[in-house]
Amino acid sequence: xxxxxxxxxxxxxxxxxxxxxxxxxxxxxxxxxxxxxxxxxxxxxxxxxxxxxxxxxxxxxxxxxxxxxxxxxxxxxxxxxxxxxxxxxxxxxxxxxxxxxxxxxxxxxxxxxxxxxxxxxxxxxxxxxxxxxxxxxxxxxxxxxxxxxxxxxxxxxxxxxxxxxxxxxxxxxxxxxxxxxxxxxxxxxxxxxxxxxxxxxxxxxxxxxxxxxxxxxxxxxxxxxxxxxxxxxxxxxxxxxxxxxxxxxxxxxxxxxxxxxxxxxxxxxxxxxxxxxxxxxxxxxxxxxxxxxxxxxxxxxxxxxxxxxxxxxxxxxxxxxxxxxxxxxxxxxxxxxxxxxxxxxxxxxxxxxxxxxxxxxxxxxxxxxxxxxxxxxxxxxxxxxxxxxxxxxxxxxxxxxxxxxxxxxxxxxxxxxxxxxxxxxxxxxxxxxxxxxxxxxxxxxxxxxxxxxxxxxxxxxxxxxxxxxxxxxxxxxxxxxxxxxxxxxxxxxxxxxxxxxxxxxxxxxxxxxxxxx
Numbered sequence: 001x002x003x004x005x006x007x008x009x010x011x012x013x014x015x016x017x018x019x020x021x022x023x024x025x026x027x028x029x030x031x032x033x034x035x036x037x038x039x040x041x042x043x044x045x046x047x048x049x050x051x052x053x054x055x056x057x058x059x060x061x062x063x064x065x066x067x068x069x070x071x072x073x074x075x076x077x078x079x080x081x082x083x084x085x086x087x088x089x090x091x092x093x094x095x096x097x098x099x100x101x102x103x104x105x106x107x108x109x110x111x112x113x114x115x116x117x118x119x120x121x122x123x124x125x126x127x128x129x130x131x132x133x134x135x136x137x138x139x140x141x142x143x144x145x146x147x148x149x150x151x152x153x154x155x156x157x158x159x160x161x162x163x164x165x166x167x168x169x170x171x172x173x174x175x176x177x178x179x180x181x182x183x184x185x186x187x188x189x190x191x192x193x194x195x196x197x198x199x200x201x202x203x204x205x206x207x208x209x210x211x212x213x214x215x216x217x218x219x220x221x222x223x224x225x226x227x228x229x230x231x232x233x234x235x236x237x238x239x240x241x242x243x244x245x246x247x248x249x250x251x252x253x254x255x256x257x258x259x260x261x262x263x264x265x266x267x268x269x270x271x272x273x274x275x276x277x278x279x280x281x282x283x284x285x286x287x288x289x290x291x292x293x294x295x296x297x298x299x300x301x302x303x304x305x306x307x308x309x310x311x312x313x314x315x316x317x318x319x320x321x322x323x324x325x326x327x328x329x330x331x332x333x334x335x336x337x338x339x340x341x342x343x344x345x346x347x348x349x350x351x352x353x354x355x356x357x358x359x360x361x362x363x364x365x366x367x368x369x370x371x372x373x374x375x376x377x378x379x380x381x382x383x384x385x386x387x388x389x390x391x392x393x394x395x396x397x398x399x400x401x402x403x404x405x406x407x408x409x410x411x412x413x414x415x416x417x418x419x420x421x422x423x424x425x426x427x428x429x430x431x432x433x434x435x436x437x438x439x440x441x442x443x444x445x446x447x448x449x450x451x452x453x454x455x456x457x458x459x460x461x462x463x464x465x466x467x468x469x470x471x472x473x474x475x476x477x478x479x480x481x482x483x484x485x486x487x488x489x490x491x492x493x494x495x496x497x498x499x500x501x502x503x504x505x506x507x508x509x510x511x512x513x514x515x516x517x
Contacts, residue, residue, distance in 0.1 A: 025388035028065040028074065031055070038067030049400035053077060056401065063387065069235045072393040074378070078405060079433050082397040082440055085384065090441030092379050093395060120237040121225045125256030127263040128222065130309045131316065145446060147310045150294065151287045154449045160285070161198055165454050168194040169461040170514040176466065177511050180500035184493075188212075194454065199314045200274035201286030214266045215316060221259035267312045287311060314447065399437055408433060461514075465507040471497035 031042040043066055044051035052075045056064055062078035076082045086093045123129040132144030150156065168190050175186040189204070192212045196202045204211060225231065231252045233239045243250035245257070274288055284293070291307045382389040404412040408430070409419060420430050438448040445451070462468070470478035481496040502508045 025383055025386060028063045028387045028389070029059040029061045030065040033067050036069070038069060039073075040068050042066065043068060043073070048396075049398055052396070052398050053401040053404070056398075063385070065387075065393075071235060072390045074389055074393045074395050076395065076397045077401040079402045079408070079436055081384075082402065082436065085382075085389075086395070086397060086440030089382070092382055093377075093441060120233050120240055121231045121252060121256065122222065124237075125233070125240060125252065125260070126221060126225055127256075127260035130263065130267060131313045132310065133313060143306050144310045144313070147291055147306055148314060149446050151290065152314070152447045152450050157450050157453065160290075161450060162453060162457070164194060164197055165457050168197075169454075169458045172458060173461050173465060173511055173514045176462070176500055177502065181497075183498070183500060184495060190458070191454075195315055196270065197286070198450075199287045199311050200270045201277065201282055201284075201289065202270060202274055211266075211270050211315075214262060214269065217262045218259065218266050218316065221255060221262065225255070225259070263312075266315070267308050270315070271308045271311060287314065397436075397440065402433065402436060465502055465510050465514075466500050467503045469499045471499045 031039050033039055034041070042055075052064065056062060056075070056077040062076070062081050064075040064077070066073040066075070076085065119134075123134060128134045132141055132148070135141040135144065151160075171193075172186055172190045175189075176183055179186070185207075189206070192209065192215070193204045196204050196211060202211070233252055240253075243253060245253050271288065274282075274286060278284060278286075278289060284290075288307055288311050291310070295303060378389055378391055378393045378395060381391045403409065406412060420427055420434070435448070438445040438451075470480055473479050479497055481498065483496060484494045502511060
């Protein structure tokens with residue numbers, strides 16, 4: 001047995017050497033690779049975004065390479081590198097993992113590769129292959145994304161969603177007026193309620209809504225599974241056939257079964273509720289209603305499945321707000337609001353953007369972690385900056401590091417929206433960097449316009465009527481919050497205290513009108 005292992009190790013080393021010799025160019029820098037396991041011991045499994053950034057500084061390189069068994073991993077830690085590869089060379093970096101065969105893309109006429117998912121844990125065992133952000137580039141992905149884009153493109157979103165976003169922004173103001181200490185649960189409710197309304201036309205319960213719980217459960221499962229190196233079944237897919245649930249070491253099978261159940265519930269349950277409520281007389285103003293009306297859909301057919309799965313994708317991309325507070329910034333933002341037509345006299349905020357004010361309503365995107373739910377992969381060998389990037393490499397783009405680049409964002413930990421202004425207007429160069437939070441190239445988030453509008457109208461509505469300041473302790477001293485974040489796939493700010501109150505009598509009157517409208 002030991003001789004077989006030695007022979008296997010030697011074969012592995014020889015194969016790696018020969019492959020490198022054929023390549024010519026070196027791989028990007030990274031930790032030393034051990035025989036057989038490669039960098040298995042070096043790939044971080046917690047706080048990946050910070051660890052990859054630390055390793056990048058250690059090697060003085062904004063592009064890293066790791067090898068885990070036969071899997072190649074490339075980590076991009078700067079906006080310039082990510083933009084060059086994922087945007088300008090998007091035809092090579094737009095798919096998901098594992099090469100199968102070549103074809104000509106009918107839509108773009110480019111030579112691409114047909115992929116089958118290699119993320120055995122996420123796609124095959126956990127049921128996430130139904131979500132188009134997890135799918136390889138091809139007909140299925142294009143069908144899902146087309147349905148999504150028809151609903152969430154800028155013009156359609158403006159015409160069909162803004163009144164709903166405004167409604168829930170005002171509802172959030174009402175809730176904060178009544179119980180300001182519960183601000184985090186109010187925000188969670190507002191995000192969940194607005195997207196459920198837009199996608200399915202459903203109302204949600206004030207607390208413990210089952211649809212919200214299903215989405216949280218699905219994301220919680222995914223947050224565990226997408227960490228590179230978390231499950232050896234991704235490197236040795238044959239293991240999915242071996243251990244039954246009751247055997248020691250088969251925990252990944254239990255997680256897979258639980259996730260598949262929760263994912264299927266999320267796809268089927270709100271969709272069925274929406275169709276039943278529509279049949280009972282609900283106005284057909286939701287995403288799935290419009291998707292049905294755009295084409296001939298047969299119950300149980302391929303078109304209906306696409307709509308169901310795309311609706312679930314739209315629901316899962318909801319995001320949470322992270323509060324950062326600075327008195328001076330809050331004052332500047334409020335004055336900026338008052339100078340625009342968003343608020344005229346005592347009228348309530350409406351959708352209106354101005355170059356001088358929008359910057360103060362952008363979220364501090366520096367709290368977004370590595371990549372996306374599932375990173376893209378490289379469909380063919382590529383050379384870049386004197387390095388060889390192997391075909392089939394998994395590509396992580398570390399947005400957390402990109403938005404902490406001190407050469408672009410001085411004092412990155414300091415909340416300073418003024419950094420985005422130049423001569424009183426938004427600096428489009430920095431805005432482009434922040435927009436990288438929504439991804440690059442063809443894999444960029446198609447729901448980014450909806451997300452931006454939701455964020456904008458919500459923050460404008462809050463700052464128009466509330467003063468948000470530090471809480472006060474028993475001794476009368478301000479409690480400066482030390483914001484901490486969860487280490488999940490989608491980072492959430494952990495509970496903290498702050499003080500929210502109407503800024504004036506006129507603001508109280510405006511809140512009353514919010515409640516009545």
